[in-house]
Amino acid sequence: MLSFILRRLAxxxxxxxxxxxxxxxxxxxxxxxxxxxxxxxxxxxxxxxFVREKYHLNEPIITQYAYWVQGVVQGDMGVSLRTNQPVLTxxxxxxxxTIQLAAMALIIAFxxxxxxxxxxxxxxxxxxxxxxxxxxxxxLSIPNFWLGIMLILLVSxxxxxxxxxxxxxxxxxxxxxxxxxxxxxxxxxxxxxxTLMRHTRSAMLGVLKAxxxxxxxxxxxxEVPVILKxxxxxxxxxxxxxxxxxxxxLLGGAVLTEQIFTIPGFGKLIVDAVFTRxxxxxxxxxxxxxxxxxxxxxxxxxxYFVVNPRMRASL
Amino acid sequence: MSAVSETPAPAYxxxxxxxxxxxxxxxxxVGFVIVAFFVTVALLAPVLPIAxxxxxxxxxxxxxxxxxxxxxxxEIGRDIFSRMIWGARASLIAGVISVLLAVALGVPFGLVAGxxxxxxxxxxxxxxxxxxxxxxxxLAVALAAFLGPSLTNAMIAxxxxxxxxxxxxxxxxxxxxxxxxYVEGARAIxxxxxxxxxxxxxxxxxxxxxxxxxLTIATAIILEAALSFLGLGQQPPAPSWGSMLxxxxxFLTQAPWMAWWPGAAIFLVVLGFNLLGDGLRDALDPxxx
Numbered sequence: 001m002l003s004f005i006l007r008r009l010a011x012x013x014x015x016x017x018x019x020x021x022x023x024x025x026x027x028x029x030x031x032x033x034x035x036x037x038x039x040x041x042x043x044x045x046x047x048x049x050f051v052r053e054k055y056h057l058n059e060p061i062i063t064q065y066a067y068w069v070q071g072v073v074q075g076d077m078g079v080s081l082r083t084n085q086p087v088l089t090x091x092x093x094x095x096x097x098t099i100q101l102a103a104m105a106l107i108i109a110f111x112x113x114x115x116x117x118x119x120x121x122x123x124x125x126x127x128x129x130x131x132x133x134x135x136x137x138x139x140l141s142i143p144n145f146w147l148g149i150m151l152i153l154l155v156s157x158x159x160x161x162x163x164x165x166x167x168x169x170x171x172x173x174x175x176x177x178x179x180x181x182x183x184x185x186x187x188x189x190x191x192x193x194x195t196l197m198r199h200t201r202s203a204m205l206g207v208l209k210a211x212x213x214x215x216x217x218x219x220x221x222x223e224v225p226v227i228l229k230x231x232x233x234x235x236x237x238x239x240x241x242x243x244x245x246x247x248x249x250l251l252g253g254a255v256l257t258e259q260i261f262t263i264p265g266f267g268k269l270i271v272d273a274v275f276t277r278x279x280x281x282x283x284x285x286x287x288x289x290x291x292x293x294x295x296x297x298x299x300x301x302x303x304y305f306v307v308n309p310r311m312r313a314s315l
Numbered sequence: 316m317s318a319v320s321e322t323p324a325p326a327y328x329x330x331x332x333x334x335x336x337x338x339x340x341x342x343x344x345v346g347f348v349i350v351a352f353f354v355t356v357a358l359l360a361p362v363l364p365i366a367x368x369x370x371x372x373x374x375x376x377x378x379x380x381x382x383x384x385x386x387x388x389x390e391i392g393r394d395i396f397s398r399m400i401w402g403a404r405a406s407l408i409a410g411v412i413s414v415l416l417a418v419a420l421g422v423p424f425g426l427v428a429g430x431x432x433x434x435x436x437x438x439x440x441x442x443x444x445x446x447x448x449x450x451x452x453x454l455a456v457a458l459a460a461f462l463g464p465s466l467t468n469a470m471i472a473x474x475x476x477x478x479x480x481x482x483x484x485x486x487x488x489x490x491x492x493x494x495x496x497y498v499e500g501a502r503a504i505x506x507x508x509x510x511x512x513x514x515x516x517x518x519x520x521x522x523x524x525x526x527x528x529x530l531t532i533a534t535a536i537i538l539e540a541a542l543s544f545l546g547l548g549q550q551p552p553a554p555s556w557g558s559m560l561x562x563x564x565x566f567l568t569q570a571p572w573m574a575w576w577p578g579a580a581i582f583l584v585v586l587g588f589n590l591l592g593d594g595l596r597d598a599l600d601p602x603x604x
Contacts, residue, residue, distance in 0.1 A: 011444070018445035029461040137593075141586035143537050145544050146578030149564050153571050252452030256541055260564065270453065271545055274460040286457045290448040297448075 004305055012298050019290040020072065023283050024065050030279070072287070078280035080273075087284035090269060095288075097167060098265035101188060101257065102250050104181055106243070108189030109196050114239070116193070117200025121208060122227055132197065139194030144253060148187040148260040155183060165262035184261040188253045192246055199242045203235035210234070237308060244300030248293045336598040343594020349587030353580075357403040366394035368401040368554050377570040387572040390562060398554040399576055405555040406584065409470050409539035409548070410532040416474030418528055421481025422520065428482065429489025430512055440486070443479040451476050455538055459547040466539075466555070469548040473538050477531050484527055485520050492519045522599040529592035533585045540581050556581050 035052040052058060056067050071077065077087035120132035156164035162183050170177040207213065208231050216230045217223075255267030262268070266285060273281035337343050356363075372392035380387040386395040428439035446454070458472035492498060493516065501511045542548035543557025551558060556577035563573035 011441075014441050015444040015448055018441055019448055022445060022449070023457075026457060026461045029458075031463075137589055138582075138586065141533065141582055141589050143540055143578060143581045143585070145541060146560060146574070146581065149560065149567070149574050149578065152564075153567050153574065157568055157571075248448070248450035252450035255452050255456060256544070259545060267453075270456055274456060274545075274547065279461070282457050282460050286449055286453055289450050289453050290445075293448045293450065 001305070005302055008298055008301055012294050016291060016294055019294075020069055020287065021065065023287045023290075024068050026283060026286070027279055028061070077284040077287070080281050081278045082273075082276045082281075087280050090281060091266065091284055091288055094264060094266045094269045096169075097263060098251070098254050098258070098267060100170065100177075101181060101185055101254055101263065101265060104185035105188035105192065105250065105253075105257075108185055109192035112189070113193035113196030114200050117197040118204055118227065118232060120197065121201045121204035124205065132201075136194040136197045139190050139197075142190070144187050144191050145256045145260055147190065148184070148257060151183055151187060152260070167263050167265075180261075181263075184257045184263060187260075188250070188257045191253060192250065195246060195249075196239070196243065200235065200239055203238045204231060207231045207235045237304065241300050241304050244296050247296045248289070251289050251292065333598045337594055340594040340597055342590045343598070346587045346590025346592075346594060349583055350591055353403050353584045353587065354407060356400055357407050360400050360404055363400060365397035365400060368393065368397040369552055370394070377566065377573070379570075380572055386576050387570070389559070389573055390566055390570070395559075395573065395576060398559060399556070399580060401554040402556045402559060402577065403580070403584070405466060405543075405549050405553070406536050406539060406557075406581065409466060409473070410536040410588075413470040413473035413535045413539070414477060414528050414532050416470065417477035417531065418481055418524060420474070421478040422485045422524060424478075425482040425485025425487075426489055426512055426516065426520070429486040430493060430508065430516065436486070439482060443482045446476070446479045447483075449476075451534075452538065452541060455542060456545065456547060459542055464547045464550060466543075466549040466553075469539055469542045472542070473535050476538070477535060480527060480531060481524065484523055488520045488523055489516055492516060526592055526596045526599060529588055529595055533588035533592065536585055536588070537581065540577075 035048050035055070035057050056064050059067075075088055077091075079086055080090055083090070116132050116136070120129045123129050152164045155162050163180055166180050168176040168180055208227075210231075213226060213230050216226045221230075251266070254265060255271060257263070258265045258267040259271055266289075270282055270285040273279075273285070370393060372388070375384065375388045375392040377390055378384050378388040378392075384394055384396065386399060389395055389398070424439050424443075428436040449457075454476045455469070455472040458475060459468055462468040462471065498511060498515050501515050506514075539548055540555070540557035540560070543555045544561045546558070546561060549555030549558050551562075559577040560574060563570070563577065566573055
């Protein structure tokens with residue numbers, strides 16, 4: 001067990017270091033003198049010199065990286081040029097909003113994707129399977145920012161049922177929060193639902209062929225308990241692991257969803273930062289997103305190991 | 316071992332059989348027709364008898380679809396129909412070129428990593444992991460931010476973001492064939508590593524890469540539209556479906572048609588590539604008969 005976690009960490013740590021190198025290198029892509037860019041609108045020579053000193057821009061690039069990483073490890077990702085707030089504080093403020101959006105989207109994706117996948121596997125080759133596959137493929141092909149715009153057009157503009165934008169914390173007004181988030185969560189959830197449906201279908205198809213399912217049927221157990229208790233419980237494991245792999249997609253999707261519905265989250269933060277040339281914030285968001293993905297995958301791997309006795313036996 | 320010289324590409328033989336399979340695959344055919352339609356339209360854009368996509372008209376601002384303006388006009392009176400046709404070019408070019416870039420970078424790295432193994436493999440795999448850890452769209456947004464917003468930079472960003480998929484795919488494929496007898500045989504007769512990779516290993520990579528490339532074009536088209544939608548791709552006034560949607564979202568109540576068509580077109584062309592990719596996978600998969 002411990003050796004498994006250590007081996008997994010031995011992969012995760014270098015990955016994280018490489019991500020940090022990459023994120024650091026991003027700022028070297030900027031054309032021109034970085035001190036001029038980082039100093040922002042304020043082109044006062046003293047300010048530029050201050051920035052140059054502060055970010056050690058006169059020193060070799062390796063030293064610059066070392067200083068930068070040292071800061072990041074201590075929780076200092078720099079300061080936003082626009083608001084003068086520390087980048088980590090900004091991200092910390094926006095993160096709960098995105099987590100709420102992502103969690104709701106994930107629930108919607110599961111509620112739609114998993115039953116559809118089970119049904120389509122059980123009814124393999126029938127019209128139901130065919131229809132479910134067409135819907136899933138459409139879900140994968142539809143640009144979710146367009147789906148969002150179309151839903152705003154229908155639900156908010158035409159029918160006036162839900163607000164087109166805005167955000168309310170669930171701790172302040174839960175009902176209002178649900179009202180503002182349900183449509184964005186649906187938009188973000190549909191693409192995931194399609195992927196989940198496909199995963200569930202193939203996992204179920206594999207399990208339904210297994211000997212123990214045949215045995216269960218031979219014992220005279222009715223079809224529904226066979227499917228749900230014998231088959232689905234065993235298919236659930238790969239489904240959950242694959243969901244962890246979707247975490248990055250969820251974060252990326254949130255960027256667009258938050259932009260369309262004007263939700264003040266993590267994704268809106270990076271887009272706004274791009275347009276205000278707030279590079280430290282852009283770097284901070286990429287680094288945090290990647291760290292999140294690495295962590296979620298690590299946890300999923302360990303959980304898979306804990307839950308699956310066959311993996312333990314193989315050690 | 317006489318088979319070595321006779322079958323340089325054992326995994327990929329019988330192209331005509333695959334072609335027959337693909338043609339009989341109904342959904343793949345639908346995908347092919349959709350893709351072919353958009354490609355034709357994009358290619359013919361300069362010679363089609365349509366309005367100038369950049370011509371503004373203050374007397375025709377935000378006109379609903381009609382006989383005169385088939386798909387309506389936008390906020391400064393440009394003909395949406397002709398902007399849609401020119402927009403197809405931006406989407407397809409971005410999709411194809413960014414995926415070509417991803418393949419051109421990803422396949423050689425995957426080939427070398429899988430073939431040589433050892434520390435080369437370790438380095439390439441860790442870099443791939445690191446790139447994969449950064450969510451596709453967030454990475455593309457960040458790259459576009461630092462490189463500057465333009466269609467070219469969006470393509471570079473998408474290509475880099477998509478590269479790891481091809482590294483992993485190629486590497487996995489190489490690992491599964493490099494211990495085959497015909498590769499050992501090639502090594503035994505003293506061929507160089509380069510020649511072995513090129514003649515005996517690369518052909519095995521071709522089919523899965525083609526399938527993945529087709530599916531990745533679908534993703535790349537959505538990604539280009541997403542970047543343009545965020546204002547980080549094709550810059551106005553050049554037409555692109557993503558940037559048309561970006562403007563359209565400000566006129567939802569006055570001119571909803573501005574939002575209908577670009578999204579529908581992205582959906583259709585992406586669906587086409589997805590169908591075609593799924594069909595190719597079925598047709599080229601040697602395991603399924």
